[in-house]
Amino acid sequence: MQIRGVLSKSGTTNRIDAALLVAEPGQAAGTLYLARADASGVTQAGILNVTSSIGGSDTRLQLSTGDVFHLPAGTDIEMLKPFMPRSAWASSRLAALERVNWRGAIILSFLFFGMIFAFRLAVAPLGDLATKFVPQHLVQTASGSILQQLDTAFLDPTTLDEEQQERIRADFQKIVALAPPEFADTRLHFRSSSMIGPNAFALPGNDVVLLDELVTFADDEDVVLGVLAHELGHVTSRHALRHIMRGTVVVVGVSLLVGAEDSILEEMIGFGGSVVLAGHSQNFELEADQQSAGWMRAIGRDPLALARFFQKIEKECEPYCEDGGFLSTHPAFKERIKVLAAE
Ligand SMILES: [Zn+2]
Numbered sequence: 001m002q003i004r005g006v007l008s009k010s011g012t013t014n015r016i017d018a019a020l021l022v023a024e025p026g027q028a029a030g031t032l033y034l035a036r037a038d039a040s041g042v043t044q045a046g047i048l049n050v051t052s053s054i055g056g057s058d059t060r061l062q063l064s065t066g067d068v069f070h071l072p073a074g075t076d077i078e079m080l081k082p083f084m085p086r087s088a089w090a091s092s093r094l095a096a097l098e099r100v101n102w103r104g105a106i107i108l109s110f111l112f113f114g115m116i117f118a119f120r121l122a123v124a125p126l127g128d129l130a131t132k133f134v135p136q137h138l139v140q141t142a143s144g145s146i147l148q149q150l151d152t153a154f155l156d157p158t159t160l161d162e163e164q165q166e167r168i169r170a171d172f173q174k175i176v177a178l179a180p181p182e183f184a185d186t187r188l189h190f191r192s193s194s195m196i197g198p199n200a201f202a203l204p205g206n207d208v209v210l211l212d213e214l215v216t217f218a219d220d221e222d223v224v225l226g227v228l229a230h231e232l233g234h235v236t237s238r239h240a241l242r243h244i245m246r247g248t249v250v251v252v253g254v255s256l257l258v259g260a261e262d263s264i265l266e267e268m269i270g271f272g273g274s275v276v277l278a279g280h281s282q283n284f285e286l287e288a289d290q291q292s293a294g295w296m297r298a299i300g301r302d303p304l305a306l307a308r309f310f311q312k313i314e315k316e317c318e319p320y321c322e323d324g325g326f327l328s329t330h331p332a333f334k335e336r337i338k339v340l341a342a343e
Contacts, residue, residue: 001079005058006070007036018069020045020061022079032083034065047083119253127246131238139241143205147189150209158190158212165190168210171225172232175295179236186235188228198313200227202234204241218309226292226305233291239284289336293343307340 007018017037021027034045046064059077061069061084071077158165172188179186186206193199198217200210208231210224218224234240293303302308310333 002035003071003075003077003080005072005075007034007067008070009067015070018067020069020080022083030082032080034063034067034069047080048085050084123246123249123253127249128242130245130249131242134241134245140205143203143207146203147207147209151191154195155191155193155209155211158192160190160212160215164215168215168221168224168228171221171301172208172228174299175225175229175232178295178298179232183232183236186232200231202231202240204238204244206235208232208235218312220305220308222296222302222305223309223312225301226296226303227309229292229295230288230306232295233288234284236291237284237287239281239288243281243284286336286339289340290343293340303343304340307337310337 001022001024002019003022004017004019006015008015019035021033021035021042023029024033027033032045032047033042035042043065047061048064049062051060051062058073059071059075061071061080063069160168168190169188176184176186183206186208189207189209190212191209192212194213196211196213198211198214200208200214202208208228210228210231214227215224218227289306292306296305297303314333
């Protein structure tokens with residue numbers, strides 16, 4: 001009997017048609033032979049290991065020749081069982097479950113989504129834990145080189161006059177003074193960027209960047225300070241670094257769960273991962289909003305300044321900004337204004 005499949009050398013992407021021969025005319029009983037489409041002869045082979053990809057399309061046989069033999073789904077493997085190692089029975093039983101019927105499918109999808117759910121729950125704590133092991137001097141160095149890269153690609157020098165810069169910097173220092181001591185050296189960088197527009201952002205280290213366009217757009221230094229307080233909130237909660245580390249956990253987790261081969265599955269989970277990350281970053285935004293309101297109140301400035309900023313953006317970018325593409329990692333402004341008002 002010939003059992004057809006595809007052969008791949010481990011570590012390469014080359015695949016050729018092949019067949020496993022059992023009890024063919026003239027073949028000695030109890031022997032297994034491998035015939036490759038690219039070779040004239042056949043070689044004797046043994047099966048070292050069997051893996052079934054859950055929900056995947058094939059069963060993989062690790063052969064003694066160093067090749068991997070892929071059996072298409074639905075192949076009758078009864079004849080091969082005597083050649084399989086005892087340890088393979090568990091996984092071939094799983095493959096049988098897979099073939100069974102809708103009940104098997106339901107159990108498998110529970111397992112699958114259970115795994116994704118567990119993974120989803122694990123991303124935030126694992127990423128945050130990993131953050132604690134990243135040495136601070138590395139973070140500060142990385143932060144500096146990110147700013148350098150941004151400078152080359154998107155940012156121009158500020159055109160704000162010295163006096164205004166000093167005033168904003170002095171206000172910013174009042175808020176920095178309220179933050180925990182390890183953030184006392186947080187630097188405020190003035191830049192401009194017609195490409196990015198009215199914005200300010202926090203880098204992974206103790207760096208906040210303020211763009212001239214935001215100062216012009218806001219036209220209100222309480223609002224500018226409210227935004228800077230929000231960015232300092234990102235710094236003191238290490239949001240940028242936590243976001244990066246959570247992303248790393250997603251990438252590592254996906255490759256551990258799925259391996260490198262099943263690209264569709266990987267994409268599905270990868271997409272789930274980016275949704276998870278978007279969710280996290282929304283929480284980070286709300287957290288920084290609340291932090292901003294608290295600090296603004298503490299130094300006797302308008303805690304709702306940030307809400308005024310959102311109202312202004314909302315007015316200027318309707319109807320695109322509300323649930324929209326380019327700000328989709330941020331919560332809707334209406335929600336943020338509501339949360340701020342509640343503060
Ligand atoms: Zn933010």
